[in-house]
Amino acid sequence: MTDGAQGEVEVREGRATIVDVARRAGVSKSTVSLVLGGSSLVADSTRERVADAMTKLGYIYHRGAATLRGAKSGVIGMVINDLSNPFYVELAIGIEQACQGGAYIPFLANTAENPVRQQQVIRSMREHGAAGLVLAPAIGTSASELKPLLAGLPVVQVMRRLPGLKASLVAPQNKEGARKATVHLIANGHKRIAFVGGMSSLLVRDERLAGYRIALEEAGIPLDLSLVIETTTNYSGGGGAAPQLLNLPEPATAALCFNDVVAIGLVRGLTEAGVSVGADFAVIGFDDIEEAKHTLPALTSVVVNGRDLGSRAAQLLMRHLASGDFEPEAVLCPTTLAIRKSSGAPKPNPLGGN
Amino acid sequence: MTDGAQGEVEVREGRATIVDVARRAGVSKSTVSLVLGGSSLVADSTRERVADAMTKLGYIYHRGAATLRGAKSGVIGMVINDLSNPFYVELAIGIEQACQGGAYIPFLANTAENPVRQQQVIRSMREHGAAGLVLAPAIGTSASELKPLLAGLPVVQVMRRLPGLKASLVAPQNKEGARKATVHLIANGHKRIAFVGGMSSLLVRDERLAGYRIALEEAGIPLDLSLVIETTTNYSGGGGAAPQLLNLPEPATAALCFNDVVAIGLVRGLTEAGVSVGADFAVIGFDDIEEAKHTLPALTSVVVNGRDLGSRAAQLLMRHLASGDFEPEAVLCPTTLAIRKSSGAPKPNPLGGN
DNA sequence: TAGCAGAATTGGAACGATCCAAATCGGACG
DNA sequence: CGTCCGATTTGGATCGTTCCAATTCTGCTA
Numbered sequence: 001m002t003d004g005a006q007g008e009v010e011v012r013e014g015r016a017t018i019v020d021v022a023r024r025a026g027v028s029k030s031t032v033s034l035v036l037g038g039s040s041l042v043a044d045s046t047r048e049r050v051a052d053a054m055t056k057l058g059y060i061y062h063r064g065a066a067t068l069r070g071a072k073s074g075v076i077g078m079v080i081n082d083l084s085n086p087f088y089v090e091l092a093i094g095i096e097q098a099c100q101g102g103a104y105i106p107f108l109a110n111t112a113e114n115p116v117r118q119q120q121v122i123r124s125m126r127e128h129g130a131a132g133l134v135l136a137p138a139i140g141t142s143a144s145e146l147k148p149l150l151a152g153l154p155v156v157q158v159m160r161r162l163p164g165l166k167a168s169l170v171a172p173q174n175k176e177g178a179r180k181a182t183v184h185l186i187a188n189g190h191k192r193i194a195f196v197g198g199m200s201s202l203l204v205r206d207e208r209l210a211g212y213r214i215a216l217e218e219a220g221i222p223l224d225l226s227l228v229i230e231t232t233t234n235y236s237g238g239g240g241a242a243p244q245l246l247n248l249p250e251p252a253t254a255a256l257c258f259n260d261v262v263a264i265g266l267v268r269g270l271t272e273a274g275v276s277v278g279a280d281f282a283v284i285g286f287d288d289i290e291e292a293k294h295t296l297p298a299l300t301s302v303v304v305n306g307r308d309l310g311s312r313a314a315q316l317l318m319r320h321l322a323s324g325d326f327e328p329e330a331v332l333c334p335t336t337l338a339i340r341k342s343s344g345a346p347k348p349n350p351l352g353g354n
Numbered sequence: 355m356t357d358g359a360q361g362e363v364e365v366r367e368g369r370a371t372i373v374d375v376a377r378r379a380g381v382s383k384s385t386v387s388l389v390l391g392g393s394s395l396v397a398d399s400t401r402e403r404v405a406d407a408m409t410k411l412g413y414i415y416h417r418g419a420a421t422l423r424g425a426k427s428g429v430i431g432m433v434i435n436d437l438s439n440p441f442y443v444e445l446a447i448g449i450e451q452a453c454q455g456g457a458y459i460p461f462l463a464n465t466a467e468n469p470v471r472q473q474q475v476i477r478s479m480r481e482h483g484a485a486g487l488v489l490a491p492a493i494g495t496s497a498s499e500l501k502p503l504l505a506g507l508p509v510v511q512v513m514r515r516l517p518g519l520k521a522s523l524v525a526p527q528n529k530e531g532a533r534k535a536t537v538h539l540i541a542n543g544h545k546r547i548a549f550v551g552g553m554s555s556l557l558v559r560d561e562r563l564a565g566y567r568i569a570l571e572e573a574g575i576p577l578d579l580s581l582v583i584e585t586t587t588n589y590s591g592g593g594g595a596a597p598q599l600l601n602l603p604e605p606a607t608a609a610l611c612f613n614d615v616v617a618i619g620l621v622r623g624l625t626e627a628g629v630s631v632g633a634d635f636a637v638i639g640f641d642d643i644e645e646a647k648h649t650l651p652a653l654t655s656v657v658v659n660g661r662d663l664g665s666r667a668a669q670l671l672m673r674h675l676a677s678g679d680f681e682p683e684a685v686l687c688p689t690t691l692a693i694r695k696s697s698g699a700p701k702p703n704p705l706g707g708n
Numbered sequence: 709t710a711g712c713a714g715a716a717t718t719g720g721a722a723c724g725a726t727c728c729a730a731a732t733c734g735g736a737c738g
Numbered sequence: 739c740g741t742c743c744g745a746t747t748t749g750g751a752t753c754g755t756t757c758c759a760a761t762t763c764t765g766c767t768a
Contacts, residue, residue: 015506017724028748033726041746058505063481064418064427065724068753073418075482084447084644089437096464100471105478108462110450117454124459127417128429128482151412152369235648268648290438294589294622296650371754382718387756397716419754422723 016057025053036061063129073129076104076317079121081138081160083110085233085261087287087306088136091158094310095134102318104131111138115145122149132317134310137162139201154320158313160204168320170313170331174204177302177335178211181256181284184300184337186219188344190254190282194227196241196266197258205258208286212256227252231262238265242273253281254343260285260292260301267295267342278344288338297341304335370411379407390415417483427483430458430671433475435492435514437464439587439615441641441660442490445512448664449488456672458485465492469499476503486671488664491516493555508674512667514558522674524667524685528558531656531689532565535610535638538654538691540573542698544608544636548581550595550620551612559612562640566610581606585616592619596627607635608697614639614646614655621649621696632698642692651695658689 018036022029027046034042035050042050053059067073078095080088092108099106109125111118118138125133132154137146143164155167185193195212198205209228216223229244231237238257245252257263263285267277275281278297285292285301292299312331320326372390376383381400388396389404396404407413421427432449434442446462453460463479465472472492479487486508491500497518509521539547549566552559563582570577583598585591592611599606611617617639621631629635632651639646639655646653666685674680 015724018726019724029725030727030748030750031746034747037726043746046746055502058502060477061481062422062483062724064421064483065753066726067418068416068422068724068755069726070753071726073482075478083443086440086443089440089443093438093464093466096466105463105475108464109459110447110462112447112450121459123414124429127415128427129416129418148409148412235644239648264645264648268650271650290589291618291645294593294618296622296625369754373754383755384718384720384757385716388717391756395716400716416754419723420756422725422754423756424723425756 015062016059017062018059020057021050021053021059024057025050067129072131074104075125075128075130076106076314076321077122077125077130077133078106078108079111079118079125079133079135080108081111081113081118081136082233083108083112085259086289086291087259087261087304088159090289090306091136091310091313094307094312095314096310097307098311098314098318104318104321106134106314113138113140115139115141119145119149122146126153132156132321134158134313134317135167136160139199154317154326156313156317156320158309160202163203166328168316168329168331170309170316170333171204172304172309172333172335174207174335175211175214177286177304177337178208178256179215180211180335180337181286181300181302182212182215183219184339184343185254185256185282185284186215186221188254188282191221192224192227192248192250192252192254193221194229194241194245194252194255195258196229196245196255197231197237197262198233199230208256208258231258233259234261235265235268238262238267239269241266242269242275246270246273246275254283255281256284256286258286260287260289260299263299263301263342264291264295267297267299278341282343284337284343292338293340295342297344300340300343301338302335303338305333309333369416370413371416372413374411375404375407375413378411379404421483426485428458429479429482429484430460430668430675431476431479431484431487432460432462433465433472433479433487433489434462435465435467435472435490436587437462437466439613440643440645441613441615441658442513444643444660445490445664445667448661448666449668450664451661452665452668452672458672458675460488460668467492467494469493469495473499473503476500480507486510486675488512488667488671489521490514493553508671508680510667510671510674512663514556517557520682522670522683522685524663524670524687525558526658526663526687526689528561528689529565529568531640531658531691532562532610533569534565534689534691535640535654535656536566536569537573538693538697539608539610539636539638540569540575542608542636545575546578546581546602546604546606546608547575548583548595548599548606548609549612550583550599550609551585551591551616552587553584562610562612585612587613587616589615589619589622592616592621593623595620596623596629600624600627600629608637609635610638610640612640614641614643614653617653617655617696618645618649621651621653632695636697638691638697646692647694649696651698654694654697655692656689657692659687663687 018029018032022032109121115138134156136158137160143162157169161169229241285299288301288303292301372383372386376386463475469492488510490512491514497516511523515523583595639653642655642657646655
């Protein structure tokens with residue numbers, strides 16, 4: 001009378017195991033294991049009986065036990081530096097999309113630009129047997145602190161590169177993108193062009209800044225360091241830069257921003273100061289996040305396409321995993337310029353001096 | 355001569371195990387296990403020797419093996435319906451923050467409003483031994499399809515409630531929030547107030563819509579269904595609604611939107627149609643995402659505080675985990691109204707009609 | 709110096725899966 | 739009717755950890 005097994009789904013004590021399923025289906029655990037593996041060896045009738053027992057018992061596969069015997073976990077980790085930046089969200093979504101239908105499920109962890117948390121998170125992912133990592137490193141990460149943690153694991157870095165780390169990289173052509181944007185501003189008649197946002201510790205900023213400098217140089221415009229402003233990489237960083245740009249002895253008339261979030265902040269700051277962006281002042285962002293198309297005025301931006309970048313990174317990682325060849329590879333994606341209202345030409349100087 | 359062990363970090367074949375560490379430190383695997391568990395039983399000198407061996411070998415804990423013996427995985431899963439909506443990103447960040455320093459590390463998975471993917475993702479998290487789940491269900495999820503997957507697992511739903519699922523809930527007071535917002539519009543003199551965005555299948559929309567209706571009713575304004583517009587829940591949904599609102603025989607002068615993203619899209623649509631939002635037309639959003647403060651004009655919005663919500667959800671889950679008591683609990687968070695420029699009063703009617 | 713208590717350490721025996729070699733089954737064939 | 743063969747099925751042994759009971763150490767006391 002203890003075992004009136006005939007009801008619907010019955011969840012016994014704790015988790016049902018492969019052995020419980022086997023008992024219920026009247027086969028051995030080995031057979032159940034074969035069914036789980038989708039083997040063609042088992043007879044259809046048996047397979048059915050086993051599948052039945054599994055749903056009846058609410059069986060859940062125990063991957064931990066499986067990895068113990070060498071099975072792969074089917075998980076890849078996405079370790080992302082800053083999810084409050086929409087661009088990195090796009091990136092994460094791109095990674096996920098590339099994993100759709102594939103053999104891997106991606107788990108995401110946000111490090112919030114905190115290297116300590118990054119360590120924790122990577123460690124935890126390894127402990128759970130992640131097969132590989134897509135890593136957008138936090139600011140201030142050093143390759144040496146990550147090396148022991150990453151030993152033997154295939155890793156693809158996105159956006160940011162850690163010098164000294166032997167791992168693949170997927171990144172946009174930052175320098176060329178910044179150059180194109182600056183050229184556009186110059187072509188629109190601007191001479192006092194600022195570069196706003198980012199911290200000097202960011203390699204990516206160096207690259208974008210380099211493109212900016214090259215464009216100025218090509219146009220014969222001398223670099224004025226008072227036009228290069230470091231800020232935090234968020235809305236308020238951009239907002240704070242507005243007065244600085246306007247209060248210069250010779251004020252700026254245009255700005256290339258480190259990214260879109262900074263640019264949007266700057267647009268707001270300028271507008272509040274009474275400057276009409278797109279008419280009196282040109283602003284260009286970087287990344288072209290979804291939001292850029294919906295601001296007022298719509299934001300001109302260097303198109304990086306985070307989804308595409310993420311997707312490529314995931315594909316590269318899966319290629320590494322499939323081939324077992326972890327030899328680093330670098331993919332640099334070309335950028336384009338999406339020209340919208342925010343980068344309009346400056347008003348012709350009413351005094352006539354060009 | 356085979357084993358010249360004296361170098362730096364040496365990574366032998368595959369993953370180092372507890373036994374390798376034990377051998378290297380000259381102790382038994384049991385002792386290493388004790389060290390891992392932070393037991394006070396082992397002598398300090400031994401602990402040190404073991405720790406040393408671990409770093410030297412690049413040892414990585416194998417959680418799979420541990421959970422096999424009943425240890426908890428230390429992971430909680432965040433299953434989020436739509437990361438391309440900044441509000442849910444805020445929510446996720448709030449969950450993460452609550453886990454900081456705690457015993458759990460959160461892993462995030464985005465279901466992109468796809469119930470099938472949601473199943474996969476939840477299954478995968480269970481297979482990996484997630485201790486609990488924070489779940490923001492995808493549109494179209496039915497409780498019955500999730501029930502067997504969730505059996506025995508503590509779950510906290512956020513934002514959306516699945517009728518019939520026995521699980522805790524953390525959500526904002528949608529009805530009251532929408533009511534307050536609508537009252538504000540009415541107080542500013544509006545009579546033709548629209549409700550824009552969301553699909554009728556969303557319970558949350560029903561709640562917000564209910565608040566809107568109550569406010570109208572209280573003010574004696576008859577409900578006009580041509581002012582209630584369903585859209586996709588993204589920027590373009592809001593944009594598309596603009597002409598519909600303006601082309602009515604008796605056009606709307608204000609709109610409460612289902613969420614901020616829709617509202618921002620609507621503002622853009624209205625502006626492009628030549629309407630001055632904040633002067634000729636009032637728009638209120640819902641959620642108060644970071645971006646709302648930085649749009650032009652700044653967006654009036656019902657403050658939901660996603661971080662707080664996420665944080666509460668995580669705390670509730672951890673309380674469930676700590677106590678072992680999974681009895682469902684509902685937390686409804688009050689909302690406030692952040693009044694900004696977008697909801698200015700309508701211009702007095704030049705024709706003098708009230 | 710034997711005995712003893714407490715501190716520190718240590719051998720299994722699990723846990724739930726996989727996988728290999730071996731066993732069983734069911735016809736078909738000579 | 740005995741064999742053989744392909745198709746199925748099945749016992750271990752094993753993976754890396756935890757945990758319990760048992761053992762060894764180390765001083766110290768009587």
